[in-house]
Amino acid sequence: MGERLADARARIGALQVRISDCAADADALARLARWATRYTPSVALFGEASGADGFFLDVTGAAHLLGGERELLSDLAQRLRSFGLPSCLAIAETPGTAWAVSHFARTPERIIERGAERETLSPLPVAALRLSPETALTLRRLGFKRIGDLIGKARAPFAARFEKELLIRLDRALGLAAEPLRLLAPPPAYICTRSLLEPISTEDAILTAAGRLMENLVPKLEADDTGARALRLDLYRVDGAVQRLGVRLTLPTQSPEHVTRLLRLKLERLARELEAGFGFETLSLAVTVAERIQPRQRTLATASEDAERERRFTNLLDALRQRLGAESVRHLAPVASHWPERSQASSLAPEKAMPWPDAESPRPPLLLPRPEPADVVAPIPNGPPMRLRWRGKVHTIMHAEGPERIAAEWWRSETCPPTRDYYLVENGTGHRFWLFREGIPGRGRVTPRWFVHGLFA
Amino acid sequence: MSPAVSPPDARLPHRDARRDAVVDELRRLMARVEGVPKGREGALSFGLSALDQHLPQGGLAFGTVHEISTASEADLPAAFGFLLALLARTPGSAPLLLVLASKKLARCGLPHGAGLAALGLAPSRLTLVETENAAEALWATEEAVRARAPAAVASAIGGKLDLKASQRLHYAAREAGVPLLLLRPGETESVATAATRWRIGAAPGAQDRFGLLAGWRWHANLERCRNGEPRAWMLEFDHATHRFSLAAAVADPSLARGGEAPSLRRTG
CATH class of the missing domain: 3.30.1490.100 (DNA polymerase, Y-family, little finger domain)
Structure with missing residues (x-):
């Protein structure tokens, strides 16, 4: 461990090298954790501080389903073995103790009874408290090799010299402070x-x-x-x-x-x-x-x-x-906006409380999701259209109503679309379109463009 | 029926009434034979006596399939408007369901609430179901009809509808007693089990005396009508009152006879 690759290769000729794929490891661990929800819905992955190489199961009230904690542990170990995964397991009252036992204990006893945390933890090295390497090293240099050396000592000097992490971890392992777990999913009701x-x-x-x-x-x-x-x-x-x-x-x-x-x-x-x-x-x-x-x-x-x-x-x-699919079934709900694209929203349930505004001006039953550009001939720059070419067809307009001027909602964004003049037009065969001219002719230097925005019945 | 032997006299109107009663009774029996369930009789009326009296059940009968197709592809918005205006006439306050699966209709845009309201259909009453293909649309339509929850079901389905599929829809509608309106954009093949088949085309709208559009007009061609006769009308739909009427210019049947559809001549 910690050796250079060149040195290792020099010592072992047949060394095989693989680049470690941390993301895939984390992914596999998350999958395994999801699988573990078969034992209990409360599963939490180890955080960064805990080594990120395993997970906690909160088996409170779940162990009896398999006949007890011992049976649960052996079932879990056996199943993990069948996946080809070696495991270190432990059950304790606190996550801290369980972690310490699973990682450092040399005894075969893996189930720590309530109240036995102190004597279980005492012989374990201080690193079993999930401390940062620097803190663990400092403690060892000061002569605190085992957790037992820390238990029962005056707290003030520790609090002054070390990060508060040390005392928190100790308290949590001993069950004096609660340890919150970040569960994969909130336990269902x-x-x-x-x-x-x-x-x-x-x-x-x-x-x-x-x-x-x-x-x-x-x-x-x-x-x-x-x-x-x-x-x-x-x-x-x-x-x-x-x-x-x-x-x-x-x-x-x-x-x-x-x-x-x-x-x-x-x-x-x-x-x-x-x-x-x-x-x-x-x-x-x-x-x-x-x-x-x-x-x-x-x-x-x-x-x-x-x-x-x-x-x-x-x-x-x-x-x-x-x-x-959930979004395929929808209802139309009114939105308080006069801008046609924004004037309605989709809702899951029928919207009965909000009334639809009374249409003073014509609105088409079919609105194009996006206005489509069209070629329009209008004899007067700001007059009604006379001829429309849209989707490859030319329509001679026999009747036009409008304009209805709709200004964009300038208070919504910095870049405000140009004002629109809407016309309801009808061609000789009775097909009716909702057209608009973007921009006001003679104002600004942009030449007005025409769009088709909807189709009337 | 044998011709009347006695000379025409004052009793003739009386006999006509009896004859009408017999015809009505026969129509009722025919409907029973064809399987409109008893007690579920009812119809989606146009609110327009000329049409309602022409249709055997006084409107589009509940528990049957009605097909609406288009005269040309450009008439799809008109047919859609006709469908919405009919849906809006469904009595009661129970919800209405509209299945949208037609790519051709999607090319014309998506339903717009304010526009639906302008056709008299309260958007809050309407549930939209969008599906990706015709198979899902058929499933959704049948499911909606069988649920017996919506007051009416409409479905815009493109593509071929084989006999089996149309029979499934027919039986589902008959079981549930719900009117099922099928919008068939640009399809020439008819739905085999449909009780009525309408072909809708756009017509220049009616103008009021200020030259503004006062109502939409549609060529409504009833191409097929079970227990009835095909016929064509020029329908007008008033924006303000949300009512159907016959366009004034062609309310006279002698004018309507000169229409372009060949079936008109047949019906007389």
């Missing part, structure tokens, strides 16, 4: 995981299993009066890869049938990307966003027909969104 005896790979099998998971979640959701607004189905493949399916809903739901149906549509859409490989061995369904659900009124039948129709409609929107 509701989660249900199931490991299968045989790996599954067919769509129907996945959906059946997912439906059961949702059925398990329903009592919890009902007890809290909440429904799922967003769900995530994690599929853990036998070879360690994790496939994720996210489903977002318009309204919170508690219905396993609806969730299964949406997942089916999502699977159909992702059929190309989803690779089952040798099958999935573990499935986990998490409610990532839960929302209060209004208790359904069951007694009065008067409003139920409308409510039922509304429910069917939101279910329809959900289904369309899973299959076609």
Whole structure:
């Protein structure tokens, strides 16, 4: 370690050299961490200070699912071995102690009981506190070789001489201070995981299993009066890869049938990307966003027909969104702007609160996403157009209405587009266009240009 | 029917009324035979007696497929406007759904809320579904109809629509009792199961006495009508009142007969 390449080559003739790919390593570690969410949803990668070569699992309340901490540890070790990855594992009350034990302990005992942190840490070198190399070196030079040498000493001299990192790490390892972990994903409000005896790979099998998971979640959701607004189905493949399916809903739901149906549509859409490989061995369904659900009124039948129709409609929107993509289903919402391109926005839910402005002047039902340049002959520079050539066709204009002058919103940006004069024109066969002339003739040196911006019915 | 033997007398109008009743009854039976579910009868009316009386169910019947095509490619905006104006006439406040899959329509632009409102269609009532290809559009359309949630479903689908696909849409609409309007941009082949087929062309708009455009005009050619007869009208749509009317110049049938479409002569 730390040797020059030339020296190493001189000593070992058959030395093979590979350039280390840090990005790929980090990527692989992140993938492994995602895989580890099969044990617990709370997984945090080691930070820079911890060496960035592993991750923490918060197994609180998760160990009993595998029969206990010892079983969890052996299961994890065995699976990592099967991937061809050697591992150092430890379970302790604090992340600091677990890290120290996994990296430095020489004893075979890997599960540290509550309260045993002090005697476990005492014989370990100070580097086990995840200190910077300089701090560790200084401590060693001062004679503090083991963590036990630091425990119980007066704190003030340490605080004065070293970075505050030292005491914080010590306190955190001993459980005197809390250590926040940066989790991969916030732990979901509701989660249900199931490991299968045989790996599954067919769509129907996945959906059946997912439906059961949702059925398990329903009592919890009902007890809290909440429904799922967003769900995530994690599929853990036998070879360690994790496939994720996210489903977002318009309204919170508690219905396993609806969730299964949406997942089916999502699977159909992702059929190309989803690779089952040798099958999935573990499935986990998490409610990532839960929302209060209004208790359904069951007694009065008067409003139920409308409510039922509304429910069917939101279910329809959900289904369309899973299959076609969330942005394919949209509603038009008004925007308080007179600039035509900015006067509307797309919204996920129908916009009922904001009224559409009353059209005093004509607006086309079809608006081109971008105004298209057109050749226009106008007899008078600032008069109405007479002849229009657009998309290779010449139209003689029989009727023109306008202009409607629309000035750009100068308060929005430094570079303000020129003022536009809009005309509604009709040719001899009754085709109607929405044209505008950019710029005001005679003002500025730019010659006015014409554009087609919309088509009338 | 055998010709009347008795000489024409005062009872004739009475007999005509009976004859009308018989015809009405037959029409109703025909509709039942063809599978319009009972109790779901209803129609999307034009609010214009000339058209509504001509159509067998008093408008575009619910639970059936209606096809709108264009006289030429340039008439696509006109056909789209006709479709929107019809959608706006859907009774109730339940949402409306519009599936957009046609590349030809996309070339003409995207729906603009203020323009929809100008055609009498409240944009907040409309849900737009944009799909990448015709297969997805068919799926989305059928899904929307089967959900029995939107009051009406419209779909702009280009490309070939084979018999199987059109039958699926037909059965879906019949089950749900929802009117399904198909906008077929520039397609010459008709949808086999459509109850009515309209061909829309643009016409110079009506002008008020100040010379301003007072309403859109469309050549509406009813090329096919199940249990009815084809016919053509010059329709006018008023911006202010959002109502259909017959264009004054051709309200007279003798003028309409001189129209360009060959089917006009057939219908008389």
